[in-house]
Amino acid sequence: MRYVRNAWYVAGWSKDLAVDKPLAMTILGDRIVLWRTASGGLHALEDRCVHRLAPLSLGRCEGERLRCMYHGLLFDPDGKVVEIPGQELVPPKARVRAYPVVDRHSWLWVWMGDPARADAALIPDAVGLDRPDYVLGHGQLDYAAEARLINDNLLDFSHLTFVHAQSFGSGPQFASTPARITPLARGIRYERWTENSYGSASRRSAEPMDNFMTYDFLLPGILLMTGGVFPLGTAQAVAFAAPDLGTAVSGVTFTSQAVTPMTDRTARYFFSWGPHRAHGDEAQRDILMGIAARAFDEDKVMIEAQQRVIDMTPSPTVMPTAHDRGVTLFNRLVDRLVRQEETAARDAA
Amino acid sequence: MRYVRNAWYVAGWSKDLAVDKPLAMTILGDRIVLWRTASGGLHALEDRCVHRLAPLSLGRCEGERLRCMYHGLLFDPDGKVVEIPGQELVPPKARVRAYPVVDRHSWLWVWMGDPARADAALIPDAVGLDRPDYVLGHGQLDYAAEARLINDNLLDFSHLTFVHAQSFGSGPQFASTPARITPLARGIRYERWTENSYGSASRRSAEPMDNFMTYDFLLPGILLMTGGVFPLGTAQAVAFAAPDLGTAVSGVTFTSQAVTPMTDRTARYFFSWGPHRAHGDEAQRDILMGIAARAFDEDKVMIEAQQRVIDMTPSPTVMPTAHDRGVTLFNRLVDRLVRQEETAARDAA
Amino acid sequence: MRYVRNAWYVAGWSKDLAVDKPLAMTILGDRIVLWRTASGGLHALEDRCVHRLAPLSLGRCEGERLRCMYHGLLFDPDGKVVEIPGQELVPPKARVRAYPVVDRHSWLWVWMGDPARADAALIPDAVGLDRPDYVLGHGQLDYAAEARLINDNLLDFSHLTFVHAQSFGSGPQFASTPARITPLARGIRYERWTENSYGSASRRSAEPMDNFMTYDFLLPGILLMTGGVFPLGTAQAVAFAAPDLGTAVSGVTFTSQAVTPMTDRTARYFFSWGPHRAHGDEAQRDILMGIAARAFDEDKVMIEAQQRVIDMTPSPTVMPTAHDRGVTLFNRLVDRLVRQEETAARDAA
Secondary structure (H helix, E strand, C coil), rough: CCCCCCCCCEEEEHHHHCCCEEEEECCCEEEEEEEEECCCCEEEEEECCCCCCCCCCCEEEEEEEEEEECCCCCCCCCCEEEECCEECCCCCEECCCCCCCEEEEEEEEEEEECCCHCHHHHHCCCCCCCCCCEECCEEEEEEEECCCHHHHHHHHHHHHHHCCCCCCCCCHHHHHHHCCCEEEECCEEEEEEEEEEEECCCCCCCCCCCEEEEEEEECCCCCCCCCCEEEECHHHHHCCCCCCCCCCEEEEEEEEEEEEEEEEEEEEEECCCCHHHHHHHHHHHHHHHHHHHHHHHHHHHHHHHHHHHHHCCCCCCCCCCCHHHHHHHHHHHHHHHHHHHHHHHHHCC | CCCCCCCCCCCEHHCCCCECCCEEEEEECCCEEEEEECCCCCCEEEEECCCCCCCCCEEEECEEEEEECCCCECCCCCEEEEEEEEEECCCCEEECEECEEECCCCCEECCCHHHHHCHHHHHHHHCCCCCCCEEEEEEEEECCCHHHHHHHHHHHCCCCCCCCCCCCCCCCCHHHCCCCEEEECCCEHHHHHHEEEEEEEEECCCCCCEEEEEEEEECCCCEEEEEEEECCCCHHHHHCCCHHHHHCCCEEEEEEEEEEEECCCEEEEEEEEEEEECCCHHHHHHHHHHHHHHHHHHHHHHHHHHHHHEEEEEEEECCCCHHHHHHHHHHHHHHHHHHHHHHHHHHCC | CCHHHHHHEEEHHHCCCCCCCCCCEECCCEEEEEEEEECCCEEEEEECCCCCCCHHCCCCCCCCCCEECCCCCCCCCCEEEEEEEEEECCCCCCCCCCCCCEEEEEEEEEEEECCCHHHHHHCCCCCCCCCCCCCCCCEEEEEEHHHHHHHHHHHHHHHHHHCCCCCCCCCHHHHHCCEEEEEEEEEEEEEEEEECCCCCCCCCCCCCCEEEEEEECCCCCCEEEEEEEECCCCHCCCHHHHHHHHHCEEEEEEEEEEEEECCCEEEEEEEEEEEEECCCCHHHHHHHHCCCCCCCCCCHHHHHHHHHHCCCCCCCCCCHHHHHHHHHHHHHHHHHHHHHHHHHHHHCC
């Protein structure tokens, strides 16, 4: 797995972590236990006791601490063992790794790299479920495929014309007209106008209109997408640049999506989607979630099949196409940062 | 897996391939997509898009062509990409492997070796489901075992006395009297008389008779078996040579069977069986298929257990017995041809 | 897997081996077939035919012999092939390994090492289901974990306070007071007094009493445990040595447990438990078995999770604690004996 470690990975939904109920999650092959305390503390440790490697996620919360329920070792939130039953002294080496963790935008974000570099300002601006201006539904899917394949999928929307011909009802435009793709410091920006169109399933209009969509795809695998329907001629008027979404006549929605690599062949996909409150209500949100359920299942069928083909291919190589500009830019960014991390690790060693 | 590649492998039943419904099959570890067109075309390609390795078997038929439904690349039946959405030029290297494929005797036959050597005359003379002189039932079984173990089973019928004591009701003769085994250019021929016998479950007679059975076992793993019941004394009269089946008094049946290696631990077994129309009807066919269902399950239990033992054995070696003449001849033939193919491949490289 | 081979392993319950019904079991990665004959014979062979490696456990008993039901080879109980259908001579090398096997204390014990060293006197003194002085229930569990982890669990009872807080209702004493642990020639002895206690779920008393428990944990993984409730002051009176169990006022039980390594990631756990007839009846036995069902499931959840963590850990290392004296002593004994066996094997080679 080549993934950036100095990044915030989504470990789960904030609402799914109850007080004093430890939760296990695997990210980049690391087993992690997260827990939340009555005082509001939020902690994440390596999910592996120093004694005999039992998972701490089967443990018991005691105040801010977590006790391994195999032989009772007690851990501080910083990973230090503070009590070993039957033994006076606790050796200083008795500690597990602690991970920086932040609860923001309805997600639990875990920093997988050097803790000294963990900067909450790097958490992408996802739209949380409690944002008053949006009416959001949400869900998650487990993939039997590596996360990179899902990232690649989200970085090239030309697949909408084919994979989602039925669900999103996307026409041939996605595959025939290029999007504007711009590199960002930690990802890429995707923008496209579809002029003189009745839209697709999630953004249908009675008259032909100009349709705008844009998303940022950010490290480690976060998609933040919005867009809307504008009067005919808007695209030309703004010279195909990004419009002021406040001037959209309808169809403004927001979706936040996160792809988390668990192991080298499994990933978890988190998503929310829904209309801006000015352009839709709970009923419209439910329609969107119905479309998403169908479309995301189409992706999953294709990507898991793709993974199986790759696994049976002796030396799998890809042949990028013109639509792969976003994929290529993003993967180059990942490669560059991974190399930097490897160099830094070697220098530190 | 040591299997001859220059041979026709059964990929499936002809009737199971509907027009414009691509079908995935794995043979010798190669993932293959087969499709049939409204014009009667029959095509087989490597089931892996050149772009990002998605399976073409999830694709859409367009005339004679097949479109990958991930990002829309369009393939000619010869494997060449003829269209890449969003891109003017198609690079010449954009192609996948095409496999010669023939629809014959109710089966779809795929040539896994050098296409230049694909010769439809090498397709064994199986009896198709539509042959007017036989009343055939059919079926298939998936094995969690390598194909060679099934071939070995079919090449030594002494197992009937033990594995199929109940289903075929085979007596001790199979294990105590040798069959005549003759090498063929692409396989072996097996012939045996059972004199003065009431037959077995599939060919029972009220009086003691002479019973004849014969099969050819041909590359890559095709069994074609027939036989019948003859008046007492016939075996001696024909000096134990093959009789004219037209002179059989009853019990003439035909079974065609094909063993297709999918991966190194999976295989698919196709079979048909039934009486000659002069010696039986649909009711008799159904009786035979009932016997086959039970017997083939007995084989599967034994062979899959044998595979599990082999997999747990550090250096598995066999100890051939006198009954293994057919097994040995056939496997030597395979080894010789595989070595020839390996030499040819090295010379070509 | 580092396990002593010169030891008696429990292959199953005596009552589960019916006359003429061969039984397959895997011990230390060796596939073994056991069978019992009408004459009272009990035999164990390598479960793998010399011919094509079919399992003999699918075979048929014929007198004292076992016939492979693939192609009919017939085996003597000493592993020698005595008949090959269709062949006059049986080559002398046609034999499989025979294992010494003994039926004792309701279990079938198989010696996995050098047959010349098999000594039935080394079979631990388990209490069989037919012992008149105890009322025993019994059961077994299959683990998706290596046997060593279960041994480790049974060698350190401080886990009772944590894993079994609910089922056995063990208080913090197990984790806070040390037991007396004594090395034995082929294992360790564990003894502990819990003074002035109401006991736990399996041995509750109305008044505070002195509670004694002791077990031997013997090669290859046999636990034999007993104990009882004594008048307050007994512990001090006997200077915390082992009391005469005949003087217990209540709560004397006996449990025999066997951990058998099947493969390097699977094990089978056999157990019986129940009250001494003077201290309980069938109803009390059923209460104990209910507690055991719950507690052993708690162990299984923890140990299988521990195995999964270990399997995902690049270089798993443990950090022993003060409670690990029994674990350490026993594993050192195993290591020393395994090294001796390895040396002996090298010298013999």
